[in-house]
Amino acid sequence: MEGLLSGACARLPAALLLLLLISHLRLSSGACPCEDPALCNPISGARDFEVFIFDIGGQAWKFYDWSHITTVAIFGKYDPELMCYAHSRGARVVLKGDISVKSIVDPAVRAAWIKQKVDLAKRQHLDGINIDIEQEVAKSSPEYYALTDLVKETTEAFHREIPGSQVTFDVAWSPDCIDKRCYNYTGIAESCDFVFVMSYDEQSQVWSECIARANAPYNHTIMEYEKYIHMGINPKKIVMGVPWYGYDYTCLGLIKAHVCSIAKVPFRGAPCSDAAGRQRPYKVIMDLVNSSISGILWDEEQEAPYLEYKDEHGVFHQVWFDNPRSISLKAAYVKKLGLRGIGMWNADCLNYSGGSLAQEQTAAMWAALIPK
Numbered sequence: 001m002e003g004l005l006s007g008a009c010a011r012l013p014a015a016l017l018l019l020l021l022i023s024h025l026r027l028s029s030g031a032c033p034c035e036d037p038a039l040c041n042p043i044s045g046a047r048d049f050e051v052f053i054f055d056i057g058g059q060a061w062k063f064y065d066w067s068h069i070t071t072v073a074i075f076g077k078y079d080p081e082l083m084c085y086a087h088s089r090g091a092r093v094v095l096k097g098d099i100s101v102k103s104i105v106d107p108a109v110r111a112a113w114i115k116q117k118v119d120l121a122k123r124q125h126l127d128g129i130n131i132d133i134e135q136e137v138a139k140s141s142p143e144y145y146a147l148t149d150l151v152k153e154t155t156e157a158f159h160r161e162i163p164g165s166q167v168t169f170d171v172a173w174s175p176d177c178i179d180k181r182c183y184n185y186t187g188i189a190e191s192c193d194f195v196f197v198m199s200y201d202e203q204s205q206v207w208s209e210c211i212a213r214a215n216a217p218y219n220h221t222i223m224e225y226e227k228y229i230h231m232g233i234n235p236k237k238i239v240m241g242v243p244w245y246g247y248d249y250t251c252l253g254l255i256k257a258h259v260c261s262i263a264k265v266p267f268r269g270a271p272c273s274d275a276a277g278r279q280r281p282y283k284v285i286m287d288l289v290n291s292s293i294s295g296i297l298w299d300e301e302q303e304a305p306y307l308e309y310k311d312e313h314g315v316f317h318q319v320w321f322d323n324p325r326s327i328s329l330k331a332a333y334v335k336k337l338g339l340r341g342i343g344m345w346n347a348d349c350l351n352y353s354g355g356s357l358a359q360e361q362t363a364a365m366w367a368a369l370i371p372k
Ligand SMILES: *[C@@H]1O[C@H](CO)[C@@H](O)[C@H](O)[C@H]1NC(C)=O
Pocket: 148, 184, 186, 187, 188, 190
């Protein structure tokens, strides 16, 4: 901050400088930045159906469909204007939480981290925290127990210090030690308000043929919810996460029509993975449709859309993604199982620029989240 004041602001008039300084002080001391100070109060009370979204920064939030949003997890820079607006719509805004699992074996490190997060949430008038630890943990290791303790202690501290606040934890698409994440899933779910299941990147460890596949095939996705529930996790403690992005694979060749062989890129022990592809937001994929060779195709087995195109070097690509058709199938399943709700990674992936086609595609993606 000192650098900013002495550098970029050096040429600003003194009065403006003073104003900037005052607003900086107000923010850091926790004064309410909203026009209506009541909007700084934390949101309390549960909603029937959770629509949990991730925001990665920028201004796109101004164009989100706020009619159903219940929680916004801030994975970009803190924007007080977003907090005020979300609160005016009754939506919670939560911090991101991540810390090295090696360090949290020490209870003092956990306590200091939790205190820092609670203080930050209070200062920024936020409503909780989403813990996103995607690190490897071995079953019954010191980290395995420490992680469950971290979740429990974080939930206790937030609930005590910010009444009505929400603590959630992001889990992998499968509880079967996927990506070497062997966590105590039942213990974690029990210890927080709910878990967000990241049902995407489901090809991160491919043990069979190295071919391009869907990011989140329907059957593959839903089978794992049954496992989470079978382990003893209450469906009301589970929010389904769907991807608003896909994977663009360069095909080394076609094994047969529409079967694209991909480079072997190992990940956490598996010989090939989706790391061979490139992640693309839905808006970028939609821009490829018209120049594609195929238009949007549908894979009956994976119940997922895909398309094929040739790049400027004449190289063949296959792109797998989710769209309103595949997402509504999953949303229907959320309703059928009685899960707590749905959400996506991430809300910024759609085209909010206002063109009529873009607007239509964007509205359809938001609408697909809500089970009929
Ligand atoms: C998981 O955590 C819960 C709650 O702390 C505990 O009761 C349970 O024994 C743990 N399970 C395993 C397999 O470690």
